[in-house]
Amino acid sequence: xxERLTPDEERDLITNxxxxxxxxxxxxxxxxxxxxxxxASRVGSQQDAEDIVSDVFVSVIEAITRFEYRGTGSFAAWxxxxxxxxxxxxxxxxxxxxxxxxxxxxxxxxxxxxxxEALSQKERFERIQAMLATLSPRRQEIISLRYFGELRNQxxxxxxxxxxxxxxxxxxRALDDLQHKYGQKDVQA
Amino acid sequence: MNDKQxxxxxxxxxxxxxxxxxxxxxxxxxxxxRLHEQSGIQQEEDTVMMMKRKRNTRSRLPxxxxxxxxxxxxxxxxxxxxxxxxxxxxxxxxTATDATPEAAATTIDMIVAHDTIAVGDxxxxxxxxxxxxxxxxxxxxxxxxxxxWYYSDINEVLGRKANTSIAPFEPITDQNTVExxxxxxxxxEDESGIPIIIAAQDIAIGETITATMVHQVFYPRSVASxxxxxxxxxGGFFGNIxxxxxxxxxxxIRALSPIHANAVAAPQDDxxxxxxxxxxxxxxxLDLVESMANAPIYIGDTVDIIANVQTVxxxxxxPAALEQYADSNLDTQSITVTYGAIVAHIGYMPEMDEDIIxxxxxxxxxxxxxxxxxxxxxxxxxxxxxxxxVTVAIPRExxxxxxxxxxxxxxxxxxxxxxxxxxxxxxxxPEALSRYVTSSMETVQxxxxxxxxxxxxxxxxxxxxxxxxxxxxxxxxxxxxTPMSVEQTPVTIDARVMPYYLPPEQFIGSYDSLPDSGNxxxxxxxSADDTSNMSVLTFDxxxxxxxxxxLLADVTYVEMLESLRLHNISYTYTLxxxxxxxxxxxxxxxxYVLVVPxxxxxxxxxxxxxxxxxxxxVVFTIPNYETLPxxxxxxQSGIGILILDVVSLSTDSPAxxxxxxxxxxxxxxxxxxxxxxxxxxLEASGVEYHYTVLPR
Numbered sequence: 001x002x003e004r005l006t007p008d009e010e011r012d013l014i015t016n017x018x019x020x021x022x023x024x025x026x027x028x029x030x031x032x033x034x035x036x037x038x039x040a041s042r043v044g045s046q047q048d049a050e051d052i053v054s055d056v057f058v059s060v061i062e063a064i065t066r067f068e069y070r071g072t073g074s075f076a077a078w079x080x081x082x083x084x085x086x087x088x089x090x091x092x093x094x095x096x097x098x099x100x101x102x103x104x105x106x107x108x109x110x111x112x113x114x115x116x117e118a119l120s121q122k123e124r125f126e127r128i129q130a131m132l133a134t135l136s137p138r139r140q141e142i143i144s145l146r147y148f149g150e151l152r153n154q155x156x157x158x159x160x161x162x163x164x165x166x167x168x169x170x171x172x173r174a175l176d177d178l179q180h181k182y183g184q185k186d187v188q189a
Numbered sequence: 190m191n192d193k194q195x196x197x198x199x200x201x202x203x204x205x206x207x208x209x210x211x212x213x214x215x216x217x218x219x220x221x222x223r224l225h226e227q228s229g230i231q232q233e234e235d236t237v238m239m240m241k242r243k244r245n246t247r248s249r250l251p252x253x254x255x256x257x258x259x260x261x262x263x264x265x266x267x268x269x270x271x272x273x274x275x276x277x278x279x280x281x282x283x284t285a286t287d288a289t290p291e292a293a294a295t296t297i298d299m300i301v302a303h304d305t306i307a308v309g310d311x312x313x314x315x316x317x318x319x320x321x322x323x324x325x326x327x328x329x330x331x332x333x334x335x336x337x338w339y340y341s342d343i344n345e346v347l348g349r350k351a352n353t354s355i356a357p358f359e360p361i362t363d364q365n366t367v368e369x370x371x372x373x374x375x376x377x378e379d380e381s382g383i384p385i386i387i388a389a390q391d392i393a394i395g396e397t398i399t400a401t402m403v404h405q406v407f408y409p410r411s412v413a414s415x416x417x418x419x420x421x422x423x424g425g426f427f428g429n430i431x432x433x434x435x436x437x438x439x440x441x442i443r444a445l446s447p448i449h450a451n452a453v454a455a456p457q458d459d460x461x462x463x464x465x466x467x468x469x470x471x472x473x474x475l476d477l478v479e480s481m482a483n484a485p486i487y488i489g490d491t492v493d494i495i496a497n498v499q500t501v502x503x504x505x506x507x508p509a510a511l512e513q514y515a516d517s518n519l520d521t522q523s524i525t526v527t528y529g530a531i532v533a534h535i536g537y538m539p540e541m542d543e544d545i546i547x548x549x550x551x552x553x554x555x556x557x558x559x560x561x562x563x564x565x566x567x568x569x570x571x572x573x574x575x576x577x578x579v580t581v582a583i584p585r586e587x588x589x590x591x592x593x594x595x596x597x598x599x600x601x602x603x604x605x606x607x608x609x610x611x612x613x614x615x616x617x618x619p620e621a622l623s624r625y626v627t628s629s630m631e632t633v634q635x636x637x638x639x640x641x642x643x644x645x646x647x648x649x650x651x652x653x654x655x656x657x658x659x660x661x662x663x664x665x666x667x668x669x670x671t672p673m674s675v676e677q678t679p680v681t682i683d684a685r686v687m688p689y690y691l692p693p694e695q696f697i698g699s700y701d702s703l704p705d706s707g708n709x710x711x712x713x714x715x716s717a718d719d720t721s722n723m724s725v726l727t728f729d730x731x732x733x734x735x736x737x738x739x740l741l742a743d744v745t746y747v748e749m750l751e752s753l754r755l756h757n758i759s760y761t762y763t764l765x766x767x768x769x770x771x772x773x774x775x776x777x778x779x780x781y782v783l784v785v786p787x788x789x790x791x792x793x794x795x796x797x798x799x800x801x802x803x804x805x806x807v808v809f810t811i812p813n814y815e816t817l818p819x820x821x822x823x824x825q826s827g828i829g830i831l832i833l834d835v836v837s838l839s840t841d842s843p844a845x846x847x848x849x850x851x852x853x854x855x856x857x858x859x860x861x862x863x864x865x866x867x868x869x870x871l872e873a874s875g876v877e878y879h880y881t882v883l884p885r
Contacts, residue, residue: 028220032213068319
């Protein structure tokens with residue numbers, strides 16, 4: 001379920017949230033696919049992605065009364081900052097874990113997809129993950145926020161605490177690296 | 190729109206991960222239920238918040254009083270200002286808000302700091318608040334005093350940088366912030382920083398420093414206070430231009446380097462280095478070694494001295510320290526005369542009327558050095574990377590243009606070939622080249638080294654790290670102006686290879702046992718399920734150990750590693766140097782690790798490290814350091830300070846030197862294995878940090 005919002009609609013929903021909690025439903029439907037795509041691209045496992053996305057939105061509704069709308073993009077930056085923090089927390093937690101069950105693998109397939117489609121998507125996603133893994137962690141983060149979280153450079157800069165030019169530079173170099181490494185023909189295959 | 194995008198971008202967008210719709214729906218239901226439950230509680234919390242705000246208002250009374258005093262003091266000036274410059278006020282209302290009499294009857298929005306904003310911090314949506322005040326209130330008057338403009342439009346302040354510490358509820362103005370791209374200038378020490386004198390240009394040894402050759406800059410107090418505490422006033426760095434003008438540089442000082450008291454001397458001072466106990470100094474003409482000293486050498490550097498000695502000379506009266514070489518069957522031997530001599534002075538010596546180099550070394554080794562100076566050629570000085578490796582700088586003009594077209598960078602492993610003229614093999618030449626003496630060919634293509642580590646590739650030379658034996662050969666080739674070519678070392682695995690980053694957090698073992706780069710055996714430990722035994726995956730790869738362990742390995746193994754990661758199977762790994770590698774790094778406590786801190790975390794805009802090395806300290810400031818599992822962090826005014834010793838530093842950024850812009854370059858630091866591990870943890874932790882480098 002995806003509901004696209006215009007900036008004005010988003011602003012109205014946020015400012016009316018105190019009076020009308022149901023407004024959050026539309027915000028959730030607007031942002032859920034982007035948050036999920038970003039988180040999944042960073043953690044690689046469906047189970048972990050769902051756990052983290054749940055934590056993100058729970059944190060959001062706990063903190064949303066303290067959020068002040070500061071113009072277009074401010075809510076997205078705030079939301080993705082929470083998601084980014086959760087992903088970082090996940091990394092730190094994961095590094096301390098010794099083992100994870102292989103049964104997690106079964107969860108990688110989506111209920112919505114037919115088996116052959118699921119396999120195809122999984123393979124393609126794994127391929128992208130493998131490509132991104134050749135980039136530095138910072139550039140992986142920026143690519144994920146840009147293409148899976150659909151954030152603009154300024155919003156990415158706000159999330160990561162970087163200069164917008166630095167983000168643009170990382171993004172450009174990351175794309176160049178990927179293009180250089182995998183080539184146009186390879187990518188389209 | 191898609192037409193403008195690259196295939197990579199299109200592919201990324203097309204393969205965006207999608208969630209299970211059931212999960213999305215269920216989460217939505219849970220969230221909405223919780224939100225409705227929460228909204229009932231919220232009304233009570235609002236009441237509590239109201240009470241808190243009232244208390245806060247009382248607690249800020251002194252601040253309000255201070256604002257009142259400020260306003261009273263300044264209101265006269267403000268009135269004058271308004272009267273004098275009405276056009277200016279009107280002209281700037283689109284970017285900042287003024288408290289003109291016309292606006293006095295209304296309320297205005299004002300952007301204030303939500304929390305303390307430190308110098309250099311960017312203004313973001315998270316560290317400011319919008320408050321509404323009466324246009325003629327004390328806040329408005331105080332904020333607008335003396336031509337200072339406060340902001341009421343959030344979009345105008347986002348991205349600006351604080352150029353002074355901004356207290357909570359202090360208005361964001363055009364005085365306490367600057368444009369995002371502007372250089373921060375701090376006017377007084379008390380407000381924000383410690384004044385440090387830096388070189389405005391390269392200063393050569395012996396040059397007398399004038400006021401135009403130096404700058405005064407301000408180091409953030411959080412960094413500089415460490416220096417203060419350690420070494421007394423300014424930590425030995427000059428703070429006032431007057432104190433440094435007129436002194437002579439006794440070591441080359443790179444543009445932008447902070448100037449330390451040890452780097453200069455009054456003209457009458459002639460020997461600035463204090464020798465360690467048991468060391469004595471000996472001098473000899475610089476031209477004796479200059480042709481061979483291809484790596485830059487600076488005062489304070491530690492060097493090895495390698496000499497080629499003809500065995501026939503080891504007869505009769507020669508130092509006992511060289512006795513072990515006397516019975517050799519070799520005609521010429523490469524002898525390391527001394528390890529770790531300290532360069533005490535380089536420059537003109539009036540008494541000798543020539544340039545001399547003065548070395549400090551243990552008394553017992555002086556005799557051998559003096560004898561070698563008299564009897565051996567050539568003598569090679571090599572700055573020490575560690576006990577097993579030395580740095581040699583190859584002049585660019587000797588390297589064929591075609592081979593330099595390859596994209597090489599510091600930390601690359603390279604092969605070096607030379608086109609040897611066999612006719613040159615007369616007189617003194619390295620023993621390693623003796624096999625080519627009898628060649629019937631006029632020129633012979635030889636491989637000098639197959640595993641040199643490139644340290645720096647700046648004109649006019651390319652610095653590489655090689656073994657002492659290879660250094661001798663390289664130095665001879667350089668002296669005989671033998672053309673050379675370089676190429677990147679191919680990975681020894683005969684397969685399709687792919688790059689891969691291994692996370693440092695999952696590394697087991699010590700970096701002591703690792704080469705900076707070379708062939709290793711990768712051993713990966715993982716458990717296929719919760720109960721089964723540990724599985725082990727082993728394969729060989731080429732490795733560069735930096736901030737992240739960068740592998741080049743067979744694609745099969747890369748896919749296996751990626752599969753472990755994708756399937757969230759935690760694994761640990763260790764890296765074992767391969768015994769059968771063509772040449773292995775000798776593991777010892779002296780091995781160092783190259784790390785590259787992200788340029789965007791650099792606290793100061795640029796550094797100008799000395800080419801070829803130089804010791805320094807890297808100072809990390811970490812605001813939220815409490816959760817880091819690291820020892821050695823010192824709390825200073827609420828900020829974590831971590832200092833690591835840098836063995837050598839370099840940068841690949843000409844822009845840094847030319848335009849003060851490090852954004853396009855990377856600072857490369859050689860750290861001890863332990864310190865590199867600390868940096869890895871810091872970088873991997875994701876916490877916010879900044880760093881600066883203080884040359885020693």
